[in-house]
Amino acid sequence: MIRGQNPRAPHERGVPGAGRAAAAAPLRTRRCRAAPPTTTVAVERPAAASAPTCEVGGVLHTPHPSSFLNNNTSFAEEFRIRGNECGADQHANITTIANLLQEVGGNHGVALWGRADSGFASMPGMDHLIFVATRIQLRMEAYPKWGDLVRLETYFAEDGRLATRRDWHITDAITGAYLGAATSTWVTINMDTRKLSKLPDSVRSRWLSLAPSPPRAVLPPEATKRKLPDFPADAALTGPLVSARRSDVDPNGHINNVCYLSWALEAVPQKVYEKYNLMEVEMDFKAECHAGDTVQVLGHPLTDLSNGNGCAQQFLHALRKPDGGEVWRARTTWVPKAKK
Amino acid sequence: MIRGQNPRAPHERGVPGAGRAAAAAPLRTRRCRAAPPTTTVAVERPAAASAPTCEVGGVLHTPHPSSFLNNNTSFAEEFRIRGNECGADQHANITTIANLLQEVGGNHGVALWGRADSGFASMPGMDHLIFVATRIQLRMEAYPKWGDLVRLETYFAEDGRLATRRDWHITDAITGAYLGAATSTWVTINMDTRKLSKLPDSVRSRWLSLAPSPPRAVLPPEATKRKLPDFPADAALTGPLVSARRSDVDPNGHINNVCYLSWALEAVPQKVYEKYNLMEVEMDFKAECHAGDTVQVLGHPLTDLSNGNGCAQQFLHALRKPDGGEVWRARTTWVPKAKK
Missing domain, CATH: 3.10.129.10 (Hotdog Thioesterase)
Structure with a gap:
């Protein structure tokens, strides 16, 4: 029952027992042994199923x-x-x-x-x-x-x-x-x-x-608490305007601050995102966000992007609300990925 | 060292040993006992630290x-x-x-x-x-x-x-x-x-x-594979335009399809999102997305939103690319949250 989806471009994901046909690992199940004695939370658990389980801890x-x-x-x-x-x-x-x-x-x-x-x-x-x-x-x-x-x-x-x-x-x-x-x-x-x-x-x-x-x-200590520069008036890089999602709200009722980082990364040039590893991020939190807030994503290079192989790259990042209020400022440092 | 943040609205999150001052649990550390024998992956682990550990499995x-x-x-x-x-x-x-x-x-x-x-x-x-x-x-x-x-x-x-x-x-x-x-x-x-x-x-x-x-x-079986209606030409609900983020890319190189669901939920009325539990979602995957893709978020009620207490609500959802191509269609069923 295919239900009319377009088979040319369906969504590839997960494995109903498999997935991408890439590896050549032999078909095998892991060795079986008796269930190990439970340790930490044993008293709270329902009785284990009587059938022996096969552990897969090796992988x-x-x-x-x-x-x-x-x-x-x-x-x-x-x-x-x-x-x-x-x-x-x-x-x-x-x-x-x-x-x-x-x-x-x-x-x-x-x-x-x-x-x-x-x-x-x-x-x-x-x-x-x-x-x-x-x-x-x-x-x-x-x-x-x-x-x-x-x-x-x-x-x-x-x-x-x-x-x-x-x-x-x-x-x-x-x-x-x-x-x-x-x-x-x-x-x-x-x-x-x-x-x-x-x-x-x-x-x-x-x-x-x-x-x-x-x-x-x-x-x-000398590598920490390094002051972040003021964000320049003429940001060289912008990401898409962000709308904070309901699913980004955390138990404190605010947007999870990790979202700020994922938003900011959208403004990094594609070449840097692909060819460099993000080695360090220094983040200053300045205001909170709530679901539905609109946020402007700005970035600015602190290094010469035309620098050749082996040079680290740095960017300054800012997130701003429509009234100009700064939510978050950060500096990221990127190092070239190792050649494969 | 406060580093100049505005103390009136900093970002509340996590706990440097604490967090929101809400609970009245007594100050206590968990009982100590010797480290349990490791089971599944013992052979691969480095030697355990000699100091006894305090287990916190009860919580x-x-x-x-x-x-x-x-x-x-x-x-x-x-x-x-x-x-x-x-x-x-x-x-x-x-x-x-x-x-x-x-x-x-x-x-x-x-x-x-x-x-x-x-x-x-x-x-x-x-x-x-x-x-x-x-x-x-x-x-x-x-x-x-x-x-x-x-x-x-x-x-x-x-x-x-x-x-x-x-x-x-x-x-x-x-x-x-x-x-x-x-x-x-x-x-x-x-x-x-x-x-x-x-x-x-x-x-x-x-x-x-x-x-x-x-x-x-x-x-x-009779509760599965229920056909989703065609999405109406006049969607009653729209969410913010979505730009698929780099951090949403999965190991297959596409946008993780779970993102579709979080995007679609943005079009659900606030009252429903707050007062109802999402009981069921039926999703048809029709196309894949890549980082940077722009997606339109549409929703349409299948039930009368003015229905009173105790009634379930249903919505039809669609995600569309700018060329009109449908990425994903879904139906969500919501039931009122239990009164506290």
């Missing part, structure tokens, strides 16, 4: 349970990269990594303080105060592929009188290889007044007791 | 390993719902579920035939042939929340002379509760000619040996 890695490390001062989770998180080169794109930073940060809070009924997890004593990210810097040495298991370890630190910091260390969970790192700056504001508000000393000291001492940092 | 569920079931005729995986996959009500949206359908379908192929170097997994003997989805129908009784562990079991069947079918059964992995089901129709086409092409008998019989016998179906 489909199973994440280790989420865990605290280093005397409970850091937290680690593993994620298997999904197909829809990868582009045509089968590698995860930067928005995938940015989403995982959010997830492991949120789950760190959940692991410490339990799950909140609204928004993300929250720390007792934080009444009317919320943490908001003002800056995230993400540096990737290599991107994982579809099916790779990545491990993110995260921890926090104080950062001056009003700010706090969260860092992430990203590795390949199977090989242990270093993939990248990220650091972020957060402030606390009063939910009602929307003004900067100091964390009460009692909350701050309790919170710091959960941070590494002495503080750990994933990136050299 | 952060760990997926069971992917597995074959029922004499290798079905395949199951578990996924923990991420924060960025949920909307303001903390529940997963339909695009999250649709992405998981793709992932478990793709991984079923990987588990059977290994990982391909391009596109998704592929079955030996499929030279120049690819499976393409022509139709997916997804019915959800309930949506999981952030942190819930969902389990998807999938299997395939033949469907007439040229088509094949893949079904999915979706449950809460912790409670076993039924969440939803999906079924899909696939055809094989020749990659070079782009024409419908029959699967060679030898490949088909080998493939069918991996399907349940007799065939299993997650939805009653």
Whole structure:
């Protein structure tokens, strides 16, 4: 029953038991063995089916349970990269990594303080105060592929009188290889007044007791908090006008800030997007977006695009609302892809 | 170091150890115990850190390993719902579920035939042939929340002379509760000619040996393959013009078809989006999209929107390219949300 679709250009996707006819792997099923003893959540699970299961862990890695490390001062989770998180080169794109930073940060809070009924997890004593990210810097040495298991370890630190910091260390969970790192700056504001508000000393000291001492940092301090230039009046690059989608709304009721990054990448020249890897992004968050908001996507090269092989390229990015208000500014650094 | 952001409207997101100040859960860390013996992928892992880890499985569920079931005729995986996959009500949206359908379908192929170097997994003997989805129908009784562990079991069947079918059964992995089901129709086409092409008998019989016998179906046959009406000339609803983003490209080099669904939802009236749950979507795939394509989003009510409490609402949806070519047509069915 073909239902009248045009067979010349239907949508290719997924596998009803197969997919693109590219590989020559032999037809095989994985070795069977008895179901392993469950560990972490055994008491909550319904009884396992009596039929023996065939494990496929050799090709489909199973994440280790989420865990605290280093005397409970850091937290680690593993994620298997999904197909829809990868582009045509089968590698995860930067928005995938940015989403995982959010997830492991949120789950760190959940692991410490339990799950909140609204928004993300929250720390007792934080009444009317919320943490908001003002800056995230993400540096990737290599991107994982579809099916790779990545491990993110995260921890926090104080950062001056009003700010706090969260860092992430990203590795390949199977090989242990270093993939990248990220650091972020957060402030606390009063939910009602929307003004900067100091964390009460009692909350701050309790919170710091959960941070590494002495503080750990994933990136050299001199490589972080580099000021972003003002965005020029004559942007050389523009992306399509963006309308924030309902499906981009997160549990806080705002547009997930990872969307900003995917919008901004639309303004990068095609040659750079294809031939370079995005090595680093430094993002300043300036305002929030809601579903239905219209956003202008601007970009500007900071390097000479006619530079030859081997040279890194940098761009400045800005997202603006129709009234000119800046939502987000960022700098991206791109390095040429390795020749195959 | 606040770096000059406007503190009145910064971007709220994630938790540097906390988040929104909403819950009153006591400050606690989870009980510690020795690291569990690893099971599935133990031989591939680097040695575990010597420090004891604190498990947080009671609140952060760990997926069971992917597995074959029922004499290798079905395949199951578990996924923990991420924060960025949920909307303001903390529940997963339909695009999250649709992405998981793709992932478990793709991984079923990987588990059977290994990982391909391009596109998704592929079955030996499929030279120049690819499976393409022509139709997916997804019915959800309930949506999981952030942190819930969902389990998807999938299997395939033949469907007439040229088509094949893949079904999915979706449950809460912790409670076993039924969440939803999906079924899909696939055809094989020749990659070079782009024409419908029959699967060679030898490949088909080998493939069918991996399907349940007799065939299993997650939805009653009379509830599937219901023809979608022609889209009316005078669409009552339009969404913003969409520009397909680079970050929406999947490993096949096309726009991930789940994006179609998120685009189409933009045309649904706000009242319906807020007050109703999307219970079912029936999608016909008619053409593929590439990054940069511009797509018109159209919708049309099939029910009287002035109907009162308790009535389901239905919409017809279409996505069209500027030349009028239809990319995708769908019908959505919405039921009122339960009163809290």
